[in-house]
Amino acid sequence: MNAQRINIILPADLARDFRRIVPNGKRSKYIAQIIEEELRKKRSLKKDLIKSLKANRKFDEQVMKEWEYVDAEAFKKLP
Numbered sequence: 919m920n921a922q923r924i925n926i927i928l929p930a931d932l933a934r935d936f937r938r939i940v941p942n943g944k945r946s947k948y949i950a951q952i953i954e955e956e957l958r959k960k961r962s963l964k965k966d967l968i969k970s971l972k973a974n975r976k977f978d979e980q981v982m983k984e985w986e987y988v989d990a991e992a993f994k995k996l997p
Contacts, residue, residue: 921946
């Protein structure tokens with residue numbers, strides 16, 4: 919496993935609880951697992967959002983077209 923040391927700063931109470939709950943020798947692995955899990959969630963969320971935007975594109979374009987005249991009238995009334 920290729921590893922790299924990093925330094926992080928945590929609030930004092932969080933660091934205290936972390937040291938109390940996660941034993942020495944297992945902390946790096948614990949942090950790595952949590953970060954990996956969170957990054958996987960974010961990547962998945964981004965993929966799902968892109969998929970949703972693509973799936974709804976035609977519907978969104980149709981709604982915009984249906985409202986374009988209403989929008990044009992509203993813009994004419996702006997000061």
